[in-house]
Amino acid sequence: MRLHPALLGLCFIALAAALFGYTYTFPAFPGQKYGPELFPRVIATGIAACGLTLVVRGWRTGGAWFTPDPALREPRRLISFLATLGAIVFYLLAAPRLGFLPVAAILVGGLAWWFGTRAWVAVAAGLVASLAVHWFFASVMRVPLPRGLFMQLLFGG
């Protein structure tokens, strides 16, 4: 999704204003001329200047405010895009409750199937990938991957 340069510039000016404005909540330190607000203010000024440049440049060029990525106009690719993002959200929501293994298997298998892998290959890939990643990160690296309902049912506790 492309934004018109002028609109993009305005977004950055707004961001800079927000960054700058927020520095007024930082406390002043007595006896010190420069506090935690100085550096963010310098950066915010820089962002605003760049934003302004974009606005000035964009003013002269025509074109639409939004130009959606042509690839995303095709429903299948749009769904692929959203599915990739959705898979991360699904993991965030489901993994703490259900546990790492089933959620990871569904994530890999489901996406692989959607991208066009045959169903049984997708299922096998989901199982193998989730078990392998779980073995490596949970057993070898000792990362506390979410156990969830799945492990509780299997091993109790």
Added chain:
Amino acid sequence: MEALGAAFGLVFDPFVLMVIGLSAVFGIFVGAIPGLTATMATALMVPITFFMPPVPALGAIVTATAMAIFAGDIPGAMLRMPGTPASAAYVDESYAMARKGQLELNLGVNLVFSVAGGLVGVLVLVVAAPLLAEAAINFSSFEYFWLACLGLSCATMISTGHRVMALLSMLIGLAVGCVGIDPIAGHPRYTFGSVDLMAGVSFIPTMIGAFAISELLRNATHSDGGTVLVQEKVGALFRGIGGVARKYWRGFLRGSVVGTAIGALPGAGADIAAWVSYAMSRRLSREPEKFGTGHVEGVVESTSANNSALAGAWIPALVFGIPGDSITAIVIGVLYMKGMNPGPTVFLQNPQFIYAVFIIFVIANLLMLPLGWAAMKAAGKLLRAPRKLLLPVILLFCIVGSFAITNSPYGIVLMLIFGVIGWMMEENGIPVAPLVLGLVLGEMLEQNFMASMIKADGDFLVFFTRPIAGTLGALTILVWGWMALRSMRAAGSPRPAA
């Protein structure tokens, strides 16, 4: 000498050698698959190296990136798709050679000159880094401030695309770096009461998001087209290399030296080194009309340049803690996490660790010869690796990797946010690499800036009173002036719509 012995001991340890071997295979695989970059390889590997001691961790990164940059040449010649952006400069030339029936010669040249160029880069690194470190030991906050400024300015100056966009990206990186406890007064900034944000925006999940997730999103929308190889079987690879070497040794040397220098410039890495070298080779060639028709000369020079740039990038990273490219930006993040703050003191206190990096670089480049040969022989199979299966597995890796760094869903949320931001930025022509550079250098820049401001009592002229600081400051201002002049000139002349 004692340190050198210790370094050999550190590297020639079965575990370290195993890590190097595995990362070499991983690097070739990632590099050879178009759409997966060397930076992405590093980003994916960091969560694993996070749990290792420094030497195998760095060994893994050095080896995988060297292999990936080289392996990017393989699909370039066979599919006309650069495996990594570093091969993009000469992909048309390579493909034209393959079409002419010179695939073997092209692959052989890519392999041999990647190795040779890489070794030249290492040689410069070995000689230059300790010398620079000796000078850098007397640096104060003023010098470091200007160095960081110069690094960031160069990064925006040489980046591809619009300079304003690169500058914006870098400033956003610096702004993101402001989140958390401020380094001078200890006041929480932009944390909105979140305990997670108090510790700052965690670097690795951010980087996995910006480099890997954004790439996956692009792949998800553009993953089509069957792989049509120019040629199925790869024949004898080393035939005719000697002749090429005798004819174009000047180009090779020039490419390696220029590549190392560009790599050492903060912010510019292997891809820019390859572009510059290819252009230079064409300009200085005796037969420039042959370029673009499948002529080996430009390939020799630029394939040497991109591999030598890798080692070059480690010079400022190890000596000053200022990354030479996006890969060393990640490396510096890793070093900080391991409590080994890069800088000249490491050369004094832990010289064995610096030597170990040098040795690993040499091993990685030598290992490239047999492994690269095998990869090229198996290229047909390698390039047909099913992307539709790989993408979901990589996504799972990204999720677990981000989680492993923070041990909480916070890492995954950061990864998701920066994945979308990175994708949006690239869609709008804003490069992502300066953002990561800004994020890495932000704290160092602010710390040295504030310390200098307090020392100078707000008098900016004091920033120029020390000789080296003054020189660096003048250089930085020169770069700024040059950039301003260029953009004013660009604004004056009519330009095609961006």
